Amino acid sequence: MAITDPPKIVTSRLGYDDSHTLERYLATGGYEGLRAALAKTPEEVVAEVDAASLLGRGGAGFPAGRKWSMLRKNPVTYLVVNGDESEPATFKDHLLVERDPHQLVEGVVIAAYALQVTQVFIFIRGEFALGLERVQAALNDAYAHGAVGRDIFGSGFSVDVVVHPGAGAYICGEETALLESLEGKRGFPRIKPPFFPAAIGLYGDPTVVNNVETMSNLPWIMLNGGAAFAALGGGRSTGTRLFALAGHVNNPGVFEIEMVKTTFHDLIHAPVLGGGIPHGRNLKAFIPGGVSAPWFGPDQIDLPLGQDEVAEAGSMLGSGSVVVMDDHTCAVRAAWRITKFFSRESCGQCTPCREGSGWLERIMDRIERGEGREEDLDLLLDACDNISPGVAWPPQQTTICVLGPSIPSSISSAITMFRDEFLVHIKEGGCPYE
Amino acid sequence: MSEPTRIGPPRRAALAPAAPTHLTADILTRARQVIDLYPEPRSALIPLCHLAQEQDGWLTPAAMVDIAGLVGVTPGEVLGTASFYDMLHTEPVGRHVVAVCTNIACLLSGAAELLEHAEDSLGVGAGGTTRDGAITLEEAECLADCDRAPCVQVNHRYVGAQTPGSFDQLVADLRSGARDAEIPTHGTLIRVRRTTGLEADPDAVADERRAAGEARAAREAVAPDGVGA
DSSP states (O other): OOOOOOOOSOOOEEEEEEETSSSHHHHHTHHHHHHHTTOOOOHHHHHHHHHHHHOOSSSOBHHHHHHHHGGGGGGGEEEEEEEEEOSSSOOOHHHHHHHHHHHHHHHHHHHHHHOOEEEEEEEETTHHHHHHHHHHHHHHHHHHHHHSSSSSSGGGGGGGEEEEOOOOOOGGSHHHHHHHHHHOOOOEEEEEETTOTSSSSSGGGGGGEEEHHHTTTTHHHHHHHHHHTSSSSEEESEEEEEEEESSSSOOEEEEEEEETTTTTTHHHHOOOTOHHHGGGGEEEESSSTTSSHHHHHHHHEEEOHHHHHHHHHOOTTTTSSSEEEEEOOOHHHHHHHHHHHHHHHHOOOOHHHHHHHHHHHHHHHHHHHTTOOOHHHHHHHHHHHHHSOOOOOOOOOSSSHHHHTTTTHHHHHHHHHHHHHHHHHHHTTTTTTO | OOOOOOOOSSSOOOOOOOOOOOOOOHHHHHHHHHHTTTSSSGGGGGHHHHHHHHHHSSSOOOHHHHHHHHHHHHHHHHHHHHTTTTTTOSSSSSEEEEEOSSSSHHHHTTTHHHHHHHHHHTTOOOOOOOSSSEEEEEESSOOOOOSSSSEEEEETTEEEOOHHHHHHHHHHHHHHHHTTSSOOOOOOOOOOOOOOOOSOOOHHHHHHHHHHHHHHHHHHHTTTSSTTT
């Protein structure tokens, strides 16, 4: 495996201090992808995205072109862009909305044209105050430039784009919860079926929900063709993808990497990427795709960054965030903190998730404090089993949405990989790392 | 014949949306512009809550009554929605809400120690407000700035990774107003205003919505409970 040097598809402007301005955007080929799209029919634009086999970059990895095609039997009414990036240790959309908002706007208008919708909502996480300002400013400029609004670039196509601020709730990243929130309600996920947004979405009308990074790929695909995108990567994982690397690495950050060609080892250790683990320490474990994903150990470090490859190894690429833990990390404490997160963010609709996450947090808490019992390990796994029967991957589900079955990942990973550490906490009444 | 004796609490007057009494003229103008951007007024509920926080620093009961009238729901529904969301404060907060993330990436970079220091130096626990009303300290979930860990936001503006020493300087600067230009007081979320209304042809949009409505009615006729749609 190797670090390839693919074209920068979504990060080409990030070297400029003024990457968020219309002037810089236009000087670097901005809105040319939209002009190329408007010269085609909407069907041709969909076909181009199909040819790219662009997988959605939000976490589930569903092919964007197929998502759009599912809608063609219904009149699509709304396009909603999911910018509610909240999966812990994921910070790629944060970068895109703050640093290249015009690229997002251009992608959104291309998608709107392909789907022939006249109103788009960009839902942006409320905590991204600067990102909200940057996207609003970009939209204002894009309206004035004729790239959004009525009769875009004289094509006869019109679309309005509205920035919608979230208000702080992890669950709103789930697309049906996001739609509820956009309707002015609590972010309660809807029961699927029947509430797949493609059938019953915003206000009950057919709706496409796509991620910020997915949209940001579209200008390049329009300019260079779906085939050029599909030529990058390998298998089902085409193109490049943003990976957010955090935790115990010398050089944390967001990297645009060609999918499948590069391994986790490259991402963590290569001098141009993660730059290795600080203080000369060794790798203990890493989380390959957001805290909902089961952990990997040093044995899996040579896996390529590909959706199917990671899935076959028993986890997921998920939201594209990789968290590195060195050998001085307490696995119990890491799993405890992730469990606390889920307990806090469970929306409360489904009993297994609402109650289960609370119980898991309390049991983890007492083990962390050195007050656990040996039978707590079985109790933890039993509670996990009630949320996600079998505690396997891919997970079974007893809840409306996938937040519930995401909870057991860290606990079952930590117990499976580092059972000894739990036992030390329990028998010696405290953490061996403190 | 006399009126039958009514058992139970007295009836309330019907909930006709009252004219707003609390929100200022400027906020009201902007609120109505926001409502006009959505097909359904209720969609503006959360953006309006942010605007009310811009006026008051938090979401006051009087503001919730005004918002209810503006979007056509009861004040209880505004509270019931707002209380679901971390950023909408239905109790007063300080001028600066300082959020320290302690989620996994920040935990690995010393966030727990930073939060402990913050609690000690400010003299309040997470969730508390200093006596002078300057600072509300919060323990935050991941704020998506994990390459600058431990991550801190003030009024939802990133201030970069902090150490205990730099944190004390940050608090001193917030108290003295040294960072006011960069960080507005709590509640002001988006300082860039939208410069246009909706531009797409309203007749075409109306036609589209009508077609969608008819399609929806046709689907519901086949599957009234939505199953199989």
